[in-house]
Every structure is written in structure tokens, then in C-alpha cells.
Amino acid sequence: MRPLTEEESKAVFTKLASYIGKNLVHLIDRPDEPYCFRLQKDRVFYVSEASMRLGISVARPNLVSLGTCFGKFSKSGKFKLHITVLDYLAQYAKYKVWIKPNGEMPFLYGNHVLKAHLGRITEDTPEHQGVVVFSMSDIPLGFGVTARSTVDTRKLDPTAIIVFHQADVGEYLRDEETLF
Amino acid sequence: MDVSSILDAQKAREQNVQVDKETPFEIDCGHLMVTDLNPIDEESYTENLEEHLQNLARDGTQALIGALFGLPTTKSDYGPLAQLPSRAYQLPRAKPLPKPKPQTKWEKFAAAKGISHRKKDKRVWDEEKQEWVNRWGKDGKNKQVEEQWLTEVPRNADADYNPQLAARQERKERTAKNEKQRVANIARGESSSRKTELEKTLATTRVSTASMGKFDKKLEGEKKLRGIKRKFDPTEAPVGNEQKTALKLISSMDSDARKMRKTHRGDEPDNTLNARKAIRFASKGQGAAALAGARGGKGARGGRGGKGRR
Numbered sequence: 029m030r031p032l033t034e035e036e037s038k039a040v041f042t043k044l045a046s047y048i049g050k051n052l053v054h055l056i057d058r059p060d061e062p063y064c065f066r067l068q069k070d071r072v073f074y075v076s077e078a079s080m081r082l083g084i085s086v087a088r089p090n091l092v093s094l095g096t097c098f099g100k101f102s103k104s105g106k107f108k109l110h111i112t113v114l115d116y117l118a119q120y121a122k123y124k125v126w127i128k129p130n131g132e133m134p135f136l137y138g139n140h141v142l143k144a145h146l147g148r149i150t151e152d153t154p155e156h157q158g159v160v161v162f163s164m165s166d167i168p169l170g171f172g173v174t175a176r177s178t179v180d181t182r183k184l185d186p187t188a189i190i191v192f193h194q195a196d197v198g199e200y201l202r203d204e205e206t207l208f
Numbered sequence: 209m210d211v212s213s214i215l216d217a218q219k220a221r222e223q224n225v226q227v228d229k230e231t232p233f234e235i236d237c238g239h240l241m242v243t244d245l246n247p248i249d250e251e252s253y254t255e256n257l258e259e260h261l262q263n264l265a266r267d268g269t270q271a272l273i274g275a276l277f278g279l280p281t282t283k284s285d286y287g288p289l290a291q292l293p294s295r296a297y298q299l300p301r302a303k304p305l306p307k308p309k310p311q312t313k314w315e316k317f318a319a320a321k322g323i324s325h326r327k328k329d330k331r332v333w334d335e336e337k338q339e340w341v342n343r344w345g346k347d348g349k350n351k352q353v354e355e356q357w358l359t360e361v362p363r364n365a366d367a368d369y370n371p372q373l374a375a376r377q378e379r380k381e382r383t384a385k386n387e388k389q390r391v392a393n394i395a396r397g398e399s400s401s402r403k404t405e406l407e408k409t410l411a412t413t414r415v416s417t418a419s420m421g422k423f424d425k426k427l428e429g430e431k432k433l434r435g436i437k438r439k440f441d442p443t444e445a446p447v448g449n450e451q452k453t454a455l456k457l458i459s460s461m462d463s464d465a466r467k468m469r470k471t472h473r474g475d476e477p478d479n480t481l482n483a484r485k486a487i488r489f490a491s492k493g494q495g496a497a498a499l500a501g502a503r504g505g506k507g508a509r510g511g512r513g514g515k516g517r518r
Contacts, residue, residue, distance in 0.1 A: 029443055030440045030441070030443050031440065031441045031442075031443060031445075031450055033440065033441075034453075034457065037454060037457060038457060038461065041454075041457065041458055041461060042461065045458075045461070050462070052458060053455065053458060056451055056454045056455060056458070057451060057455060062447040062448065062451065063447075064447045064450055064451070065454075066443070077447045080443075080447075081444070084443055084444055
């Protein structure tokens, strides 16, 4: 377990900022308790200072997880967000997409969001913008990247992809072995 | 009346609470630590180790708790809380002592001559203004000459002599000299002995072959090349510093993005029109050159034909 280097934190912050924008500051500068990012075996954890200090005393091979796993670094140094970060993304998300009940299951099985399943979308969402996907009853289901801007979606046919799938809560079951 | 049974019971109860040892325990309430200096009783140790250890632990804990109950207490929602005294036992350091900073050239000289350090105040008294002014920085005293409204010009000065510029140059030279000295001091502080330099050169030459040193003949007693060790921030440092650097990084990333956006907009003042697509549409897929040629009738570029006609 170690703090992130500058390059690593840049990668993590740019990825997070594509979903929550300037709200990223609220993750770092929290009023309740100091939180920090820690790297443990290519995984990035967001953890309170108190539990981080407890975790210091655990040897590196024995430490499985601590705090919230935000994602992992690939071998080529890219950062990929895991579904476990959804709680924080949903809380601070700038752009949101709501999908109809008939589109929930296809999305939860790892498919992209089609226009036919689109219930609502935040106004003036740009193209290739990170969005959090909600059900119509405001339950966060996952996140993805918009394929078109809000304006462009109006002209599309119902089978066109609106949001590229990145992660969904179905991964808790599908990727149970590798997720944590 | 026979009270011996009551006395016995009382005695047995006290035995549980009081611990008698040849050498009394050393109790450090600040650390909640008890040290037992008595030699180990070999008989009970060999006979039943588990019981022996348990008894030792019980006695120690009993002594500690007895000492804790003797401390002054404060009331709280959770019941009385004992106020622990300051720690007596000196725990060893987790990390080695920090190395002393290498002395600068001036510090060495001052130490040799016995010159004591005199700290300069950031602010100095200005007689004319009758107030405290910065020695340097904003409205600093060192900029007074170049900022005054009237400056004396020396008698033998050139015609294009600018006193303000000259004073500024002099000041800039002083800062440059200081910076040079600072860098030199750092270079001197790093142990760049002949040996380390040689080792560095040797390491470079060893990997400077076509195979990056992989198929070279190994000499006897040649050590394996060691790469540069990666260094990370300590995990146990306070999180506050980390937060500060993270926030700084975020703000710098933000300003970078804003700069990028500004230049982008400067290039294309109106990005509602897709220029490339418009040209393609207007020229029916021929491109901008064809469009220019069509507009000028037989354009300048129309003169030269296809292949081989020169």
C-alpha cells in the first residue's frame, strides 16, 4: 500500500473528473474525515485516514482490500474505474441518464444503452461525456460514456446506441472473483 | 464469635487483587505498559509453561489495572475516564534519524570564522515614508531606485543611459548570482566523488552495446547492474499534505484544460459550421483545390496537366 505518484493521481483524477467534474474536490477535501487514495497491487482505494492507518500494519501480500476500491491500473498504465465507485459517482455526477424499466435488464447484463430504452437525459450533455445511468426510480445502475450529445440523440433511430456501457451493478455477480 | 472464616475469605479476595513480587513491577501508565524485572522461576516455567505465562500476564494486568484505578478521573458519558500521565518509557524511533543538511559554502566559511547567523527581517523601516516596507517583493525596498520618480544621472553617463533600467539590471544580476550559488551549493552537497562518477560512467558503458549489455562477456567479480530504485511518498505521513498536493494538481489540470479550450476557440471562431464537410458538399467531393480552380475559371493551377506532360 502506498500513496499515488503524481502521474497516477493525474490518471485517476482525469478519469473521475470526466464523470463528476469539479465535484472531485469534494472527494479530496471532505468536511467529515480526511480521506486519501492508496494504491495496493495496482488497485486504487479511497480510504479514510483512520482505516488507512490500521491497514499500514497489514503486510502487503495479506492485504486484500481496504476502504472503497475505485478501480485499477492496467498494465499499460491506464486507469479503469470499477463498479464499486458508483456510490461516489452517483452522488456527485454532473450528467445523468435515466433508463426505462424495460431497458434495465439489458443494461445490467452489460449491454449499451439504446435510444429505445432512454427515459431521460440531462440537458446539453456533450458527446463522449461520462454519465451515470439511473433507473427511473433514481437507483444508480452503472455508468458509461455518451455516444452522442443530447441534441443529436433526437434525430437517431430507436436502435442507436446512446450510452456506451462502462460498468454496471451486474458486475457484482458476473465479476465476483476478479472485482475485489 | 469466630471471625476467622470471614477474615480468611477477605484475605483470599485481597490475594486476587494484590500482587506481591520480589522486585515490584515497573508500571508506565502513559503507554499502559508493565515491565516485570523478576527473574523467571525455572521450576514453574518447565513444569507448565502455559499456566506460568498466564499467571505472569494476570499479575501484570492486575498491577496495571490497580495503578489505573489510582489515577485521577474525569466524568464522561461512558463512565469515569482515567487521565493517563505522560509517557515515561522511551520507545525507539521507527525511522533512522534524518541526515544533517549539507552546509553551504557560506555556512562553512561562517563556521570557520566564527560568524554567527543573523536573521534578516522581511520588513525594514523606511525613513522617508515613515513606515515599514518589504525588504523585497511587492513594493520592496530593493526596487526603490528603479521606482522613484526622479533619478540622478552620473556626470559621465552615456546619452542613452537609463538609470531605472540600469538599477533593474543590477538587481536582476544579483538574483541570478544568488540562484547560481544556490545551484552550486546543491551540487556540492550531493556526494559526487570521483568513485561515484566512475561507477556511473561504467554503468552507462555496460548498457551501451547493441544488445544493451545482454550478450557481453562477463568479467570475474562483476556485479549485476542495479537500476534506479523507485521512490514513493511515505504511507504513514499525515494525509493533509497529500490533500494539498492533490488539490494543487486538480487546479493545475483545470487551468491546463481551460488554456487548451481557449486556444481551440481562437483557431475556430465559429465551430457550428463543419468547414471540411461544407467544402466536400460544395465541390461535390472534389476538394478545396477543385473549388478554387472552378471559381477562377481556368485557375493558376489548371495550366499543368497530368502525368508526363512537361
